[in-house]
Amino acid sequence: MEKSMPDKDFKGMDRETLEKIAKKARSLIIKMVYSAKSGHPGGSLSIIDVLTYLYFNEMNVDPSDQNLSSRDRFIMSKGHASPALYSILALRGYFPSELLMDFRKINSKLEGHVHRGVPGVETSTGSLGQGLGIGVGMALAAKMDHNPYRVYVVLGDGEIEEGNVWESLMAGSKYGLNNLVAILDKNGVQLDGFTRDIMPMGNVAEKVKAFGWEVREFNGHDFDDIKSAFDFARSVKDRPVFLIANTVKGKGVSYMENNYKYHGSPPANDEEYERALREIEGI
Amino acid sequence: MRPAESLRETYGKKLVEIGHRKKDVVVLDADLSSSTKTSEFGKIFPDRFFNMGISEQSMVTAAAGLALAGKQAFVSTFAVFLMRTYEQIRQSVCYNNIDVKFVVTHAGITVGEDGATHQIVEDVGIMSGLPNMKVIVPADSIETASVIDYLVDKTKTPYYVRLTREKFPVVNDDSYKFKEGQNTVLRDGSDLTIFCNGSMVGFSLQAAEELKKQAIDTAVVNVSSIKPLDRSGIISYAKKTGHVVTAEEHSIYNGLGSRVSEVLSEEYxxxxxRVGMRDTFGKSGKSWELFDYFHMGIKDIVSAGIKSFREVNKYETIS
Incomplete structure (x- = not known):
């Protein structure tokens, strides 16, 4: 049996502190994509509160001991939300925040989509639908090794249109992976428009339940609700858990909210850029 | 030449042996374990064997996760079905550059009666194009066993090993040891070289006997390591014999014939x-019938040898 990691000081962080960190991360997301003149702000802003909670209050991870075998694993299956993951990793101390401004640039490790060469990143992602399967493999390995780590996978709303996701849901259920948690960033918007128009998925909660997973919905922008969802996930002992985070695409920047055009585009000009930063500060 | 067990039978036995000595080896299959022979491993090591069902994408991504968590993952199914996961292999395995071994069976036309849907002749080209992927096509059971030992003991990156369904004769000595990126000269000669691999090695040795009767002294070189390729080994035999034939149970457009031609057109x-499949699908039939049908039999290799030998050596003309 591997030794469990001791709780870090971050555990038990209060709501206000988490909100402050998320606000910082939102600003960094906007700065990154504006500096790169490309990237995906919409789906980064929708998931950043969940990521903040995961990295500052939920997962056993330690930037000073990144290879510890009992660390919890995080997989950003929607790899285009790299600005969210990179900014939270920087704020958590994996690398200096200044490096974020080299995002997507020729001499930077911060690839356009999530890249394993970046400190703290467990696997490269970018082609949708593959992260949950990787999570299944990691969770299987943990079981084999009697290692207590947990595996967290963030999936995109449009991403679950990929068949690979449903294949991996079957596998997670078959092997009873109670150390695996999937989080759906249900922001309702994908690259070409609203998810309900592009490919209506119906009642996702019921579908996933039918695949043998425990399901819970929560408000992905409310830290109390986020906490109760992850506490619930820990309480489930016999199967994997699928958390549905109800979120707003582009959350925090009014002109990006629910606007598919900002799925993969940065602020168009200085005016939009400054407005985005002002609005984030004012949340 | 003595008959042998099929390469997949060798693979199945080898996995069991490795399972005993390597605790981090895991095996994944997609409901074909009794055909790929990974079922033998599954019976003895049920905790390290994952039958993922008919879900190849799930299988490949789970293998990636297991490898990222420190395991060495062997992934098996029929070659043709693995190809539907090209992109999972590309993104989750090769880009991460992790320890996943794809050992596939039933490649090529020797699947026989199952027909075109199951006869993949493009896979070596598809897999060779992937950065970080290495590609091996063993010729017999001795080479298969040696390749698996090599992968387990010496490597931690992605490999594609192409096995077939049928039994093929043993062409290597019992003492043979696979060396990555190194050809094996199975027969020496001074007039012509047949570069071949997989099932075509046995045929090529027989074709060389026929060619000898026609006074063409023919070397037979097994190019089991398609990637990395033994460039100097190819060039040295082109220099020595001046005439070349390639023979593969695969399309000539993106396999061994293409790789050899690339090297020689650049260097010598x-x-x-080239002997192999043209731009066409296979069909149902006995495997020996199919070799003749697609002009890949012993007599076709002999004809190719005569054709190559009668051609003027362009390199000598130029110089």
């Missing part, structure tokens, strides 16, 4: 005649 142009 000599007449090359």
């Amino acid at each position: 142009p000599v007449p090359v005649v």
Whole structure:
């Protein structure tokens, strides 16, 4: 049996502190994509509160001991939300925040989509639908090794249109992976428009339940609700858990909210850029 | 030449042996374990064997996760079905550059009666194009066993090993040890070289006997390591014999014939005649019938040898 990691000081962080960190991360997301003149702000802003909670209050991870075998694993299956993951990793101390401004640039490790060469990143992602399967493999390995780590996978709303996701849901259920948690960033918007128009998925909660997973919905922008969802996930002992985070695409920047055009585009000009930063500060 | 067990039977036995000595080896299959022979491993090591069902994408991504968590993952199914996960292999395995071994069976036309849907002749080209992926096509059971030992003991990156369904004769000595990126000269010669791999090695040795009767002294070189390729080994035999044939149970457009031609056109142009599948699907039939049907039999290799030998060596003409 591997030794469990001791709780870090971050555990038990209060709501206000988490909100402050998320606000910082939102600003960094906007700065990154504006500096790169490309990237995906919409789906980064929708998931950043969940990521903040995961990295500052939920997962056993330690930037000073990144290879510890009992660390919890995080997989950003929607790899285009790299600005969210990179900014939270920087704020958590994996690398200096200044490096974020080299995002997507020729001499930077911060690839356009999530890249394993970046400190703290467990696997490269970018082609949708593959992260949950990787999570299944990691969770299987943990079981084999009697290692207590947990595996967290963030999936995109449009991403679950990929068949690979449903294949991996079957596998997670078959092997009873109670150390695996999937989080759906249900922001309702994908690259070409609203998810309900592009490919209506119906009642996702019921579908996933039918695949043998425990399901819970929560408000992905409310830290109390986020906490109760992850506490619930820990309480489930016999199967994997699928958390549905109800979120707003582009959350925090009014002109990006629910606007598919900002799925993969940065602020168009200085005016939009400054407005985005002002609005984030004012949340 | 003595008959042997099929390469997949060798693979199945080898996995069991490795399972005993390597605790981090895991095996994944997609409901074909009794055909790929991974079921033998599954019976003895049920905790390290994952039958993922008919869900190849799930299988490949789970293998990636297991490898990222420190396991060495062997992934098996029929070659043709693995190809539907090209992109999972590309993104989750090769880009991460992790320890996943794809050992596939039932490749090529020797699947026979199952027909075109199951006869993949493009896979070596598809897999060779992937950065970080290495590609091996063993010729017999001795080579298969040696390749698996090599992968387990010496490597931690992605490999594609192409096995077939049928039994093929043993062409290597019992003492043979696979060396990555190194050809094996199975028969020496001074007039012509047949570069071949997989099932075509046995045929090529027989074709060389026929060619000898026609006074063409023919070397037979097994190019089991398609990637990395033994460039100097190819060039040295092109220089020595001046005429080349390639023979593969695969499309000539993106497999061994293409790789050999690339090297020789850059380094030492000599007449090359390629034997293999043209731009076509296979069909149902006995495997020996199919070799003749698609002009890949012993007599076709002999004809290719005569054609190559009669061509003027362009390199000598140029110089």
